[in-house]
Amino acid sequence: IAGITQAPTSQILAAGRRMTLRCTQDMRHNAMYWYRQDLGLGLRLIHYSNTAGTTGKGEVPDGYSVSRANTDDFPLTLASAVPSQTSVYFCASSVTGGGNEQFFGPGTRLTVL
Amino acid sequence: LAKTTQPISMDSYEGQEVNITCSHNNIATNDYITWYQQFPSQGPRFIIQGYKTKVTNEVASLFIPADRKSSTLSLPRVSLSDTAVYYCLVVQGGGLTGGGNKLTFGTGTQLKVEL
Numbered sequence: 001i002a003g004i005t006q007a008p009t010s011q012i013l014a015a016g017r018r019m020t021l022r023c024t025q026d027m028r029h030n031a032m033y034w035y036r037q038d039l040g041l042g043l044r045l046i047h048y049s050n051t052a053g054t055t056g057k058g059e060v061p062d063g064y065s066v067s068r069a070n071t072d073d074f075p076l077t078l079a080s081a082v083p084s085q086t087s088v089y090f091c092a093s094s095v096t097g098g099g100n101e102q103f104f105g106p107g108t109r110l111t112v113l
Numbered sequence: 114l115a116k117t118t119q120p121i122s123m124d125s126y127e128g129q130e131v132n133i134t135c136s137h138n139n140i141a142t143n144d145y146i147t148w149y150q151q152f153p154s155q156g157p158r159f160i161i162q163g164y165k166t167k168v169t170n171e172v173a174s175l176f177i178p179a180d181r182k183s184s185t186l187s188l189p190r191v192s193l194s195d196t197a198v199y200y201c202l203v204v205q206g207g208g209l210t211g212g213g214n215k216l217t218f219g220t221g222t223q224l225k226v227e228l
Binding site for chain 2: 026035040041042044045059081090092099103104105106107
């Protein structure tokens with residue numbers, strides 16, 4: 001059982017380019033989340049989805065979009081990357097929303113130049 | 114949602130018990146206290162969750178006093194492999210309509226375990 005996978009592992013991106021970070025889980029969890037982690041700021045929630053077909057904004061949603069076409073996949077898109085989006089991005093899932101135990105992926109390290 | 118405050122860092126030695134305290138003065142009635150552990154270059158990992166009194170699992174114990182304004186994560190007999198960042202979170206209880214948008218990680222406590 002893979003749990004949660006993220007791709008790519010790392011990426012260097014030119015500012016202004018479009019980028020999609022992929023996240024797939026095989027646990028049939030209803031809720032999924034995207035966080036970014038920056039030194040000194042901990043993890044901050046970008047977007048979440050409590051169930052397939054629905055999404056919501058987290059603490060820092062600007063510049064990011066998500067979709068949840070099915071239960072397993074929850075891609076995060078940067079429409080036009082900026083250097084301040086340089087970060088480590090973690091995808092997570094939980095059985096339901098509402099604070100249940102979240103399972104995290106290995107992360108994607110993104111550098112925007 | 115209730116803000117949490119925890120020490121920035123702690124040092125310990127192998128075999129000792131480590132207690133990390135977190136304060137959450139504005140915790141609401143339906144909030145739970147949850148702790149996560151994060152190793153370098155990995156995503157956080159759930160350790161334990163509780164509502165009141167004491168919760169124990171194979172990894173840790175969580176002590177929550179009656180007023181629930183603070184909690185203490187207790188790690189018995191730590192080893193070098195327990196060196197990590199520990200996050201205290203206050204999460205809103207509930208089901209599908211619950212607070213998935215309200216999970217807030219602070220900066221955590223960096224625990225360093227030495228020989």
